[in-house]
Amino acid sequence: MAGKVELRRAALRDTLIEHAERRITSDGLKNLRARDLAKDAGCALGAIYNVFGDLNDLVLAVNARTFKRLGAAVAESLADAPQDATQQLIVMSHAYHHFASQNFNAWRALFDIERPAGEAAPDWYLQEMGQLFAYIDAPLSVIFPDHSAENRALLTKALFSSVHGIVLLGLDEASAGVPAAQLDEMISLILNHLASSPQIS
Amino acid sequence: MAGKVELRRAALRDTLIEHAERRITSDGLKNLRARDLAKDAGCALGAIYNVFGDLNDLVLAVNARTFKRLGAAVAESLADAPQDATQQLIVMSHAYHHFASQNFNAWRALFDIERPAGEAAPDWYLQEMGQLFAYIDAPLSVIFPDHSAENRALLTKALFSSVHGIVLLGLDEASAGVPAAQLDEMISLILNHLASSPQIS
Numbered sequence: 485m486a487g488k489v490e491l492r493r494a495a496l497r498d499t500l501i502e503h504a505e506r507r508i509t510s511d512g513l514k515n516l517r518a519r520d521l522a523k524d525a526g527c528a529l530g531a532i533y534n535v536f537g538d539l540n541d542l543v544l545a546v547n548a549r550t551f552k553r554l555g556a557a558v559a560e561s562l563a564d565a566p567q568d569a570t571q572q573l574i575v576m577s578h579a580y581h582h583f584a585s586q587n588f589n590a591w592r593a594l595f596d597i598e599r600p601a602g603e604a605a606p607d608w609y610l611q612e613m614g615q616l617f618a619y620i621d622a623p624l625s626v627i628f629p630d631h632s633a634e635n636r637a638l639l640t641k642a643l644f645s646s647v648h649g650i651v652l653l654g655l656d657e658a659s660a661g662v663p664a665a666q667l668d669e670m671i672s673l674i675l676n677h678l679a680s681s682p683q684i685s
Numbered sequence: 686m687a688g689k690v691e692l693r694r695a696a697l698r699d700t701l702i703e704h705a706e707r708r709i710t711s712d713g714l715k716n717l718r719a720r721d722l723a724k725d726a727g728c729a730l731g732a733i734y735n736v737f738g739d740l741n742d743l744v745l746a747v748n749a750r751t752f753k754r755l756g757a758a759v760a761e762s763l764a765d766a767p768q769d770a771t772q773q774l775i776v777m778s779h780a781y782h783h784f785a786s787q788n789f790n791a792w793r794a795l796f797d798i799e800r801p802a803g804e805a806a807p808d809w810y811l812q813e814m815g816q817l818f819a820y821i822d823a824p825l826s827v828i829f830p831d832h833s834a835e836n837r838a839l840l841t842k843a844l845f846s847s848v849h850g851i852v853l854l855g856l857d858e859a860s861a862g863v864p865a866a867q868l869d870e871m872i873s874l875i876l877n878h879l880a881s882s883p884q885i886s
Contacts, residue, residue, distance in 0.1 A: 514715075595857070639878075642851055642871035649850020650843055656800070670843035674879070677840075681882040 497535045497545075499525045505546045505590070513543065513593040543597050544606060550590045551612035557583045558619055569623035570679035576619055577647045577671045584651050620644060627679050643678070647671055698736045698746075700726045706747045706791070714744065714794040744798050745807060751791045752813035758784045759820055770824035771880035777820055778848045778872045785852050821845060828880050844879070848872055 503524040507516050518539055522529045536542040561579030565572045584591040599605070605613075620640045628636065654667040704725035708717050719740055723730045737743040762780030766773045785792040800806070806814075821841045829837065855868040 595854075599857075635874075638867060638871055639874055641854075642875045645851040645854045645871070646847030646875060647850070648854060649848070650846040652853070653796075653842075653846045653849060656796070666839060670839055670846070673836075673840055674843045674847060677879045677882040678875070679882075681878040681880075 493535060496525065496527060496531065500527075500532060500535060500542060501545045501549070504542050505549060508543070508546055508593050509587070509590050512589045513596050516543070540598055543593060544609075546590070547594050547597060548608055548612070550587065550594055551609070553587070554580075554583050554591070554594075555612060555615050558616065562619065569626035570675060572623040573620065573627075573643070573675050573679065574672050577675060578668050580647055581651045581654075581667055581671065585655060588655065617641065617644065643675075646674060650674070694736060697726065697728060697732065701728075701733060701736060701743060702746045702750070705743050706750060709744070709747055709794050710788070710791050713790045714797050717744070741799055744794060745810075747791070748795050748798060749809055749813070751788065751795055752810070754788070755781075755784050755792070755795075756813060756816050759817065763820065770827035771876060773824040774821065774828075774844070774876050774880065775873050778876060779869050781848055782852045782855075782868055782872065786856060789856065818842065818845065844876075847875060851875070 500521060503521050504516065507520060507524070516539065518532055519529055521542075522532055525532075532539075532542070536545070558576050558579050561575050562572060565575040604610075617637075617640050620643055621636060624631070624636050624640060624643070628639070631639065650667065650670050654670070701722060704722050705717065708721060708725070717740065719733055720730055722743075723733055726733075733740075733743070737746070759777050759780050762776050763773060766776040805811075818838075818841050821844055822837060825832070825837050825841060825844070829840070832840065851868065851871050855871070
């Protein structure tokens with residue numbers, strides 16, 4: 485049975501995640517400060533480090549939530565998608581774009597989090613990523629039935645990265661002159677080209 | 686004729702750019718501090734702001750150099766590239782990957798620089814970007830001769846963004862499970878698929 489201390493600790497954990505999520509959403513990851521969170525949560529600065537090893541661990545917990553929401557948004561888009569596999573890829577990619585656009589700071593935090601060199605991402609992260617990849621793999625296996633699983637896995641990651649790159653540079657309009665208004669069109673263009681290519685193994 | 690003050694100012698400008706470039710290269714943009722630069726250059730902290738409006742302007746000057754080097758690396762790769770247009774796209778993209786990999790911090794600074802919302806990129810930035818896009822546009826116009834210029838421009842930006850996304854997530858191995866060792870393979874896969882697709886307008 486969990487003791488009082490454990491319960492209080494778990495409650496503080498949730499409170500801190502909620503406040504961190506709010507701060508990241510409004511001010512962006514790079515403006516997240518432990519002392520602000522301590523103030524938000526009404527706890528001592530040191531209490532944060534009793535619950536999370538460091539601020540990065542707290543951000544990871546926020547990112548886990550963001551990933552869940554992202555996965556749900558993509559799954560939801562699939563529910564209404566046409567049967568055509570290429571259209572499914574396009575619909576999911578547009579959903580990715582819209583999620584990123586509507587949750588810009590939280591979405592950026594997924595990728596901007598500091599990671600010590602050589603350290604692998606945590607298991608839950610890889611699982612969430614794997615779920616996203618599974619959504620992409622399904623229509624790809626319809627479009628390219630003769631691709632080996634290994635080749636399709638590579639194509640899945642390349643595709644995800646491509647759409648991510650288009651969304652990333654597109655949402656930072658000043659960055660690469662990618663017109664944000666044409667973002668969805670660019671995604672469709674790339675995916676239509678890809679899907680209409682003959683089998684390449 | 687430039688007076689002594691102007692000459693000294695120009696010399697300090699160059700010195701500051703060199704030191705900033707060195708610091709960005711070794712420690713990354715986010716660790717760049719004005720007080721370190723003042724120490725490096727042997728000048729007062731305030732002197733930096735006599736030459737550059739703010740630290741961002743100094744980073745932009747470093748980025749201008751990085752862009753020049755990036756453009757040169759891509760142009761150099763083209764010099765030895767085969768005549769085949771698809772191969773040219775692949776060779777350039779691999780050159781982009783290798784430049785990013787070998788100049789990781791300087792390359793990241795190109796995209797991680799803070800930009801006030803709604804502010805356009807400076808002219809030289811758009812020119813350098815335009816040069817990169819011109820390199821991509823040439824083989825694309827061979828592969829898709831029936832594309833309108835407008836459509837090709839969109840495809841050029843989408844392609845650049847796609848390769849950028851693959852390189853970005855690939856070099857951050859923990860991020861999306863993209864295996865860095867297979868980066869070039871992924872780029873080739875995407876580009877071969879794209880280039881072998883029929884005309885889509």
